[in-house]
């Protein structure tokens with residue numbers, strides 16, 4: 048019967064051996080069982096000590112290779128035989144030959160010891176210690192010279208979080224379920240407000256400082272620092288479902304629409320109050336704020352465009368994700384002077400389905416003035432085929448948020464070029480990209496394995512210039528200051 052390792056059996060369940068095995072015989076160990084000990088037998092014959100390879104050994108006997116040219120027969124008495132394991136010789140004494148057999152051209156002799164028993168337990172212990180000694184010390188992947196400030200801050204943050212954990216657990220035990228997990232109670236609102244003003248402020252300050260301390264590290268140092276950070280903090284940070292999903296990437300890529308939903312809609316999620324507080328705190332970092340403020344920038348651009356254009360508009364959202372900006376825009380019943388057609392383009396069917404489900408109720412009342420089209424396709428095709436959008440006509444506004452940060456420069460230029468080709472005369476393309484100064488990079492990279500192609504404003508402008516030489520370019524800033532847009536204006 049196999050028993051899970053963690054289950055303790057009671058005496059009534061314990062079994063002995065089965066079949067003939069019930070007749071106890073000392074266990075035989077072959078040399079592989081005794082690895083890494085070097086095992087041999089030394090035979091004193093004709094005044095000489097001759098070594099022979101040991102095949103197996105037990106408390107009361109051994110089998111070994113018999114030296115060439117020396118006769119042997121069952122029943123022979125051997126005056127002196129020693130069994131040696133490395134430098135240890137636990138048996139030296141008389142023995143009697145019990146068997147002689149041929150194994151692939153070698154004579155193998157089985158003997159029983161006639162002196163004291165061989166202490167096999169001690170040999171097994173020696174084997175374990177030697178195997179341990181050979182395995183060497185555990186690799187200290189976290190060790191690097193210097194970087195004291197980084198290490199101190201990470202350790203401090205760990206202690207800081209460990210102090211909060213029991214305090215929040217106590218509070219959690221006092222509060223009813225609806226305050227913790229429900230919606231709309233004044234106590235819940237007060238709790239969130241309090242955590243936002245205390246714990247979250249401190250954690251964001253820690254995150255910013257740790258990020259600053261991590262800058263300039265060499266690749267080898269970065270690797271060790273990542274181990275340091277993970278050993279101290281990962282188990283605490285991963286309690287937040289938003290952090291866990293971002294780190295684990297169930298769709299195989301970072302920033303899927305469910306991760307975006309945490310940032311837009313669900314800042315206070317988690318199975319425990321501590322997990323919720325961690326979610327809330329990392330929801331307040333500059334990178335999370337940038338996601339919301341770049342969405343706000345697009346929303347206000349759309350609002351202004353709809354309110355000002357006397358003629359029908361066409362808009363294209365590339366890598367549209369959950370389309371939060373459109374949900375908020377249409378839920379607020381914007382002023383519209385003419386009909387608008389909007390294409391949402393994303394490779395993820397689930398993201399489009401989610402956007403469709405949420406947009407339908409807010410867009411239906413605006414019919415026939417708003418037409419939504421959902422395209423489940425990839426920018427890979429768009430880069431190859433600049434005519435992909437021709438059937439839809441040219442666009443007054445094309446925007447891309449949270450996409451170029453993942454594209455290599457050559458791809459970014461190629462995509463921007465094909466997008467600009469789809470812009471109507473007088474229309475614009477807006478392309479966002481995070482800048483290297485993003486102070487949230489430490490936890491994004493070290494804990495969430497979320498690496499972006501950060502670009503300076505000059506690099507972003509350069510991509511636009513290469514994609515659309517001679518066009519009017521402008522940098523637009525969203526509120527966080529780390530996620531600018533380049534605006535490409537077609538004459």
Ligand SMILES: C[S@@+](CC[C@H](N)C(=O)[O-])C[C@H]1O[C@@H](n2cnc3c(N)ncnc32)[C@H](O)[C@@H]1O
Nearest residue numbers: 302307366367368393394395398425426448449
């Ligand atoms: C970080 S999210 C940004 C979503 C949205 N623009 C926002 O800011 O909320 C990135 C989106 O890009 C989409 N995406 C990634 N690679 C793509 C590709 N090759 N073609 C089309 N969409 C892509 C993903 O499916 C995801 O919805």
